[in-house]
Amino acid sequence: MAKKSIRAAVNDALKLEMRRDPTVILIGEDVAGGAGGSGVQDAWGGVLGVTKGLYKEFGPGRVIDTPITESAIIGVAAGAAVSGLRPVAELMFVDFMGVCFDQIFNQAAKFRYMFGGKARTPMVIRSMMGAGFRAAAQHSQSLHALFTHIPGLKVVMPSNAYDAKGLLIQAIRDDDPVIFLEHKAIYDLEDEVPDEAYTIPFGEANILREGDDVTIVAISRMVHVAMDAAKRLAAAGIQATVIDPRTTSPLDEDSILESVEETGHLVVVDEANPRCSFATDVAALVADRAFGALKGPIKLVTAPHSPVPFAPNLEDAYIPNAAKVEAAVRATLAARELATA
Amino acid sequence: MAKKSIRAAVNDALKLEMRRDPTVILIGEDVAGGAGGSGVQDAWGGVLGVTKGLYKEFGPGRVIDTPITESAIIGVAAGAAVSGLRPVAELMFVDFMGVCFDQIFNQAAKFRYMFGGKARTPMVIRSMMGAGFRAAAQHSQSLHALFTHIPGLKVVMPSNAYDAKGLLIQAIRDDDPVIFLEHKAIYDLEDEVPDEAYTIPFGEANILREGDDVTIVAISRMVHVAMDAAKRLAAAGIQATVIDPRTTSPLDEDSILESVEETGHLVVVDEANPRCSFATDVAALVADRAFGALKGPIKLVTAPHSPVPFAPNLEDAYIPNAAKVEAAVRATLAARELATA
C-alpha cells in the first residue's frame, strides 16, 4: 500500500469514480484552470492542485471550469443531479457559501422532502475549510455547524487520507447532497491508502484510541490536536478515548454515548466558533442521553466567538491546541476529584 | 397604556426612531409597495402590513422600495451603515437569507473585526421567521442558530409586543449589525405597550415565572408554548421557571445558570431544527457551567431534523407544543426520582 496525502487521496477518489461512472462530472472555478487563456489548459487543477490531471483524462465535458458565480455552480449541480448526472461541485473555500447558500439549503437539501420523496439529488459539494493559512476572516472559517443544522444535507469532514478517499467515494455514490469539507492545513498529511476504490459508510465514527478516563470527540484537523493532547495526558497517567465521528450529519451518536457511559467525562474539540456549534451539539446529545454516566462537566474546546484574525500570533491563539484540550480534560476530571474528595 | 399587537409595536418603534434620527432609513421589497404602479403608493407596507403608513410620513427617500435582490438590499444597507446612515433593512422571510448570506456574515458581521475596530455598522435586518402559516419548507424556517453561530451579529427574537418595541428601538440605536426576527404567527398578539420610546438592553433575559422544580428556556413563539406547559405542570404540582432570553446573541447566560443552580433541571424549547441549534447551545452552556447542580438529563424540545412540511397536520406535528414540553419536563424529573428512589 502506498503512502498518499489527503490531497492525493481526494484526487484518487475523484479519478476512480469518474472512470467507473460516466455520469460523474466535476464543476467549479479553475478545477482545470486555463480555459480561454493563451497558455496551457489544465493549468491549475484547483487553487491548491487537488483536481490536477483530471482534465487531461476526462476532458472539458467532464471537468468543467466555470465563471466565478457560485450560485450558478451549485444550482447547476443541483439541477443536473435531479436530471441524471452525479456532479461533484467545487466551492473553493467554504467561506464562499454565503453567495450560494440558498441553492444548497433551500434547493438541493430540500428537494426530496418537498417533492414527497420523488427526487434524488446525488451531488457532492467539495470545499476547503479551516484556519492556519494566514488567510484571515473570509478564507479560514469552519462552517460545518451551518450545514449540519440543515436537514437534507450530509456533512463529511475527513481527518486523514484513508478516510478522505473512502468517504469521498461514498459521497459520490450517495444519493443525497453531501457537503465534503477538506481542511486545507492537512492536505499534505500522508497515510497508507489502498489504490483501489473503497467506501466508508457515513455515520460510523473512527475510534482512534481507547482510554477509561475521558472521551474526547474531535473532527477534521482537530482530531490531530486531540490525539496530541491524549498523548500528553497518557504521559500523565490519564487515558483518553479519542473519537473522530468523520461525519457530523449523520452523526454516530452511539459510539459517543457508549464511550461516555464508560468514561463519564466528555471534551469536544471543534475549530468552529462556539455558539450553536457542533461542539454544543455533541454536548447536548450527551447531557441528555448519557447524563446518568456523567461525572464532570462537559468541556468544549473551540475557537472564540470572533472572526479569524490575520496576524499569525492571533490566528495561532484562535485555533484550539493540545494544551487547551489537556486543560479541558483536567478541568472536567477535577470536578470528579472534587466531588469524591 | 394602550394594548398593541406585535405588528403595531414594530411599526411604532420604526416610526419613533425615524422621527428621532434622520439617518434611520427603511429599505426592502414593498416596504411601501406600489412603486411604479398605476395605483396608489404605500399600497402594502410590507407583505404583512408591518411598515404600513411609514411611507406616508417619511416619503420615498427614507422608506425605500427595492427590486427583489436581497444581496443588494443587505449590501446596500451595510455600505450605508459604515458611511453615515442607520439602515433598517427588511429581509421579508428569513428563509431568503440564503441569497444574501455573504453580505450578512462575511461583510456586515466582520467589518469591525477585520478593520481592527475602525468600523461601526449600525444596521438592523428585520425578518419574519417561523412555522404555522402553511407556507411549507421555504417560508417557515427558524434559522436563528445560523446567525447566532456567527461572531459579529446580534440576534433578537421578541416574544411579545412590549419586548418587540423596546428591543427594536435598542436594535436601531445599537452600533452593531442586528438580526431582528419577528415570528409571523404571533404578530397579532397584544400587550400593554407604552406610547413613548423605550429600550430593552440586549443580553437580559425576561423571567416570566419562577418555580423551583425545573428551568424552561424558550424563545420567540416558543415562550408561549413553554408558558402553556408551565401552567399544565403547575396544575400537577410541578413549578417551572420560564426564561425568555429575548436575544440569543448576546445571551444572558447568568440568568439561565442561576436558575438551573436552583432547579437542577433544564428543558430548552426551540422551534428550529435540532442539530447545532440554539437548544444545543443552551444545553451545552449548562452541562458545562451548571453541571454540579444538574439532577436530571437536559431535555430539548425542538422541531425534528426535517424541513417544514406543507400539510397542516404534519406542520402541527412539526412545531413543538405544550404536551411535548410537559413530557420533557416529566422525563428529566423522572430521572431524579429514579435516582433518589
Added chain:
Amino acid sequence: MQLSRDKLVEAYRKMATIRAFEERVGAESVKGAIPGFVHLYAGEEAAAVGVCMHLGDKDWIGSTHRGHGHCIAKGCSVEAMMVEIYGKAGGLCGGKGGSMHIADLHMGMLGANGIVGGGPPLAVGAALSAKTLKTGAVSVAFLGDGASNQGTTAEAMNMAVVLKVPAVFVIENNGYGEATAVGYHCGAGDISARTAAFGMPAEKVEDGTDFFAVYEAAGRALRHAREEGMPAAVEIVCARQGGHYTGDPQPYRSKDELEQVKKNDPLVRFRKRVTGEGLVSAADLDQVDREVAALIERAVQKAAAAPLPAVEELTTDVYVSY
C-alpha cells in the same frame, strides 16, 4: 409553424384547464379549503402553453412560486396537483410541498420554487444533463420580471452561455414583482435587451396574451436551443388577472389597468381567432370547456375527500438513506 387543429384544441384545452384550475383554487382558497397562500397564474396562460407546446416529456422546465400553469402546460396530473395543493395524501408531492413546491421530475418538471430566482440555475443544470447525456432535451427556465433582477438569474444566464447548453429563459413580464412595477424595479427598462447582453438571442413578445405570438417566438428560441445547443431567451409581456396572491387587494393597480387586463384575456382572444378563422368550431371549444370543468370538479372532489398524510411521514424522505 402552422398548428394542426388537434394541436389548437390541445393548446386551448391546456389554457382552459389552467384558467379553470386557478379560478377554482382561488375560490377554494378564499373559502379556507386550501391551506396557506396561493399565487395564481390566471391571465398568463398563453405564456406557459405557448412555450410548453414545443416541449416533450423528456424536456425540462424549472418553475416559480406562480407555478400551477407551468405544471399543467408541461403535463402534470391535474388531480394530483389539486390534491397536493390541498396538502393531502396522494398529492403530487405527498402533501409535503404544496402550491409553492409542486414538482414532477418524471414529467420533466423541476419544481415550483418559493425562492424568487431559485429556478434558473437549476434549469441550466438540467440543460447540462441533457448535453452531457446527449438526450436531445432542452430545458426551460420560467421566471418573472421581478426574478429577472435577481443575481442568480444573471449568473444562470451567463453560465448557460459559457457552458453552451440548451437552456431557454422565459421571462414572464407580468408588470409586477409583488406590488412593485417593472418600470420601477428594472433599471434597464428593457429586460430583453439586458438578457441579450448576456450573449444570447432574446426576443420580446410585446403582446403575450396572444397565444400565437408566444408560440412562434418560443418556437424560435427552442429551435435555437435544440439545434445549436445554445441558450436563448423570450420575454413575454403579459398580465396577471388577480393579485400577487389570493387576497391581495391590489391598491397599486388602477381600475383602468385592471379593466385593460380583462379585455386582453388570452383565452377569449384565442377563441376569437381560431373560431374566426374557422380553425376550430366554437362548439368544439365549448365541449373542451365542459370537459375541463368536469376534470377540475373531479380534482377538487378528490382533493377534498383525500385523507391527510399519515403523521409518521413528518420525518420520512428527508434523505434517501441516513
Added chain:
Amino acid sequence: MQLSRDKLVEAYRKMATIRAFEERVGAESVKGAIPGFVHLYAGEEAAAVGVCMHLGDKDWIGSTHRGHGHCIAKGCSVEAMMVEIYGKAGGLCGGKGGSMHIADLHMGMLGANGIVGGGPPLAVGAALSAKTLKTGAVSVAFLGDGASNQGTTAEAMNMAVVLKVPAVFVIENNGYGEATAVGYHCGAGDISARTAAFGMPAEKVEDGTDFFAVYEAAGRALRHAREEGMPAAVEIVCARQGGHYTGDPQPYRSKDELEQVKKNDPLVRFRKRVTGEGLVSAADLDQVDREVAALIERAVQKAAAAPLPAVEELTTDVYVSY
C-alpha cells in the same frame, strides 16, 4: 481636462508608489516575511490612479482582493498598509485584516474584499448615504472581469439605477479571473455592453495601460455621477504583470502574452508621454522614484520592526458593545 504639472507628478507618484509597493510586497512575500498570500496590482496602476485622481477624501471606494493599488490611489497611509500586510500592531487594521481586508473608512476606503463580488453592493450603499445625507460624494466600486459575472454585481448595478445614486462601477478587465480568461468566463464577450444594458452609461477603455485614456473616461463617468446623481460604468482593459497571487506560475498565459504585458507598462508609457511632451522632466520623475523608494523602504522597516498585536486583541472589536 488638461492636468496641471503638479497633478501629473501626483499621478506619477501614486502609480510609482503602487508599483514599488507591490514589487516589494511580492519580494517580501516570497522571502516569507509576509504571512499568507497576496494578490498584486502591479501593471494595473493606471486604472486605480486614473480613477482616484478624480476623487476627494469624502468620496468612497469599494475594493477587491487585489486592493493595494486602490488604497494607495485613494490616499491610505502606505506605512500603515505595509504594517497591516505584515500582520503587525499599528497596521491600518491593527493586524487583524491583512492584505485582503485593508480598509480605511476615514479615507473613504470601504475595504478590500475577500469575496469576489462582495464590494459592489457596499459601494452602492455608500452612494445611498451620499445621496441621503447630501454630502456631494460619489462612490466607486472597483471590480474585476471575473467579478463582473457575479450575481451580486448585477444586483448592485440594477439597484444603483433604481435608487438613482451616484455610484460608478469600475471594471478592471485584466483578462483573467484567477486562471480563467475573460473570453471564456464572460459569455457576453463584452462586459461594457452588458453593463450598459443595466441602464447606465458604460464606457470601455480599450487601452487601460494608458493613464490618460483612463483618466478621461473615468472623468466622464464620475462627472455623470456627480452631476446627475446617477450611476455610470467604466471598463478598463488592462493586465496584471504577475500571477493571480504571488507564487502563481501562470502556465495559462503564453510567453508572448507576458512579453506583450511588459511592453505596455503603464508607468513607462506615462513617463514617455509626459517627458516627451515636455510636461514633466525626467529628472523630476526620477526624483519621485527616489522618494517613493525611500517611502517603501521606510514602510518595510517599520513593518518588520513592529510588534505583533497583543494576544488579548484576539477577542476585541468583534462588537462595538456586547
